[in-house]
Amino acid sequence: MLKLKALVLPLLIALAAPAAAQSDYPTKPIRVVLPFPPGGGTDAVARLIGDGMSKRLGQQVLIDNRPGAGGNIASDLVARAAPDGYTLLMGFSTALTVTPGVSPNLTFNVAKDFTPITELAAGQYVLVVHPDVPVKNIDELIAYAKKNPGSLNFGSSGTGSPHHLAAELFMAKTGTKLTHLAYKGASGSTTALLGNEIQLVFGSVTATLPHIQVGKMRPLATSGLKRLPALPDIPTLDESGLKGFDVTTWYGLLAPAGTSQAIVDKLHDTAVAVLNEEKTKETLNSLSLEPIGNTGPEFGALIARETASWAKVINEAGIKLE
Amino acid sequence: MELFSNLALGFSVALSFHGLLYCFVGVMLGTFIGVLPGVGPLVTISVLLPITYNLEPSSALIMLAGIYYGAQYGGSTTAILVNLPGESSSVVTCLDGHQMARRGRAGPALAIAAIGSFIAGTVSNVVVAAFAPALSAWALNFGSPEYFSIMVLGLVTAAVLSHGSMIKAISMIVLGLILGLSGTDVNSGTYRFTFGLPELTDGIDFVVVAMGMFGLAEIIANIQRPEAREIFSSKVSNLLPSRADMKASAWPIARGTALGSILGILPGTGTTISSFMSYALEKKFSRHPERFGHGAIEGVAGPESANNAAAQTAFIPTLTLGIPHNGTMALMLGALTMFGIAPGPQVMTSHPDLFWGLVASMWIGNLMLLVLNLPMLGLWVKMLAVPYRLLYPAIVILSCVGVYTLSNSSLSVVLLAVFGLVGLVFVKLDFAPAPLLLGFILGPMMEENLRRSMVMSRGDPSIFVTRPMSVAMLLIAAILLASMLIPMIRHKKEEAVASDA
């Protein structure tokens, strides 16, 4: 019986113990939840900024990779976390603006459950085709796709991923029909494009640029409103005749709603300071990302704006998401 | 010869003071991490990543790679000694390696694993050095239908793994496939078999299933049989493999090396399947297949060579295309990006010191592993002489904490207990757990490739038999299946005749 008592006693003590009071934030490591698996550009950005923040905050910033469900897993985790500043979300554009809107039984609400801290960086996609596809520009691609409806496959990293939505938007704007193949992770669709299993993809700059440089992928256009510094000769889709085509991606830092303003401010100032470091700027540039660092309310407005515009696109284009 | 000048460059990097130092540090750390149940190279590399920013890119890559293959090596040690497979490739090593250990032959088992791994590492390294670009181009011919077919082949070979009933083996594979599907569906984002638990939306971690069904179940079974515990401490015959052992292992090592070198190139699938296939191959080639599962040294030599060869050639797509195989390699590529080196096809030409330095260091690392580990054999074997009542709580605590760190979730620990129970029940009912584990790993990949193939063919299943590589693999699978079923049926008939008489 003595043994049982020895087991139960600490349990009772633990139950009776009051919650720890927070004063000199941060007093323990901060966890940044990322809706992507380790590796790749996003992970690198998170680790770079996390590393910089941890040096300034004097506490470790741990990157917690929680991929899946288009980002809902990570968002849900942070939405339900204690608003004490020790669990933050590395928000990704469509994971916050699209996925929640199309997911049934959603357990969180982006507008209500998060306090935006700052938008960290923004980037755009490159529309690339396999070099065997006989098209050199967007007009030719549209003509080719219209002549051979459904014969071109495009890859994405899952239904509702930005790669998928950008292609759906492209189809809606051009009246073409492409076939969708979903891969787990961006590395799957890169391999598939190189092997000509898919013929086109809206790929990230980091995933496509090395292959563009050796001629294994042919860039046709970029997805933002400004040309990419790394590919100055490649027009935007907007310039190529698809007026108003603007798909960008961004990464931003969010805290669970209810986090005290003092903590949010401290995190904001730290993140912006890291973004202003020369080393950060260089690395972001090498990933073809633009450092941002706006205010929390500005970031919140961006989320609201894009949520509305994507909803409109999904409705008008009749995109079906299961 | 360009290859030789390249290799000379590589060795000049790898044999430099820094090259050797970081290779040594990586290999040692990796072995240590690999030996601990439940702690993988992924967590180690993520922790070390910020430190590596202060190193030269080539030193950093050499060290991270050393951790990766050192961990694989250490994992085999744990698999042989205490039946705990830390990763998919060591599941097969458990089957006969641990049986050898129980028969007082832990020394030869560990030694043959080390020797096989070294030979396989050397050969596959030459493959990487000589044919990396050609092989990565070849691997691109593998589309979704080919991946699906090779997985079918892998599953059929898994049915060979178990001794005893084929129906039971196939049932375990199917059960594994179903379990593997739990989590989020890539195509639709639907949560499947998550029972409303958000922690399960990422699926169940392989390590939890493997450590529960093998490790925990084994511990309980050992405590249940007091006499079995004594086997460990019984007289250990000799540490090194005998001449007969070496002779028996020569061909398995050669075949395993060839198999692993080829399959390793296929992202994700190859490394896992290669050790399972090698085991099946050796069992088929053996004149005494009934010894398998009871401490056959071929069953350690072949798969260990295969998985080490595959681990080396797995670097080919990572280095030549910048496409990572698994989380660990993705982290290594991430490290390169931070150095301002865009991983991709140009790395070989723009940073030859990096590529060739890594190739050369992998060979040196393998040599280090062999040289470091042979003298340690005695130490490992002595560990088994520790009374089991002291050893097993250590295994339990390390497994539990290790499993928790996979996703920092208590649910993983609960699942460890659940799969421990599942493993016990199935072993009591004579179901072998190894086929379930292979099914578990391949389940989600198989579904993904099947669904993509069907979209590609616009709903026509003939896509699997009209593509040459796919049909070839399905044919091999069919032949293998037939070669297992026919003797079984014949055996049954003879049995029936005998009982009639």
Add this chain to the structure above:
Amino acid sequence: MKTSILGNKDFLGGLLLVAIGAGAAFISRSYPMGTLRQMGPGFMPFSLALLLMGLGLLLALRAPHDGEELEWGGGLRPVLVVLGAVLLFAQVLEPLGLVLSSMILIIASSLAHTPFRLRETLLLSVGLTVGVVLLFAYALEIPFALWPRGL
């Protein structure tokens, strides 16, 4: 050789498979099946569940011919104690912290073994706990709470 069918390994195993298959089929019935061209998330799990039920049935039917008798050797104590200790660890790790829960797990799992030696077990639990803390919390920098919350 021929004994009660209820003690037959293959019969029991077959029934277990049928039960698991039925459960899986029941759950996956709610996921969309899709078409052959555009398979839904329910297609694979449902087909596999049916296959598992079929295999289980086959095994159970052949049991009188193939199956061997189940042996209940070994006793339940190791099963209950080891699994119980692991489950207890899962429950107390977050509230009690790594140090106390490690000690609890080591002591509790040692109870599976007879005879239980108190002094030895206590020493073992202290030694192993120190090792675990050094390894995971310090060397691997995993964010564990070492002590109970609020202390």
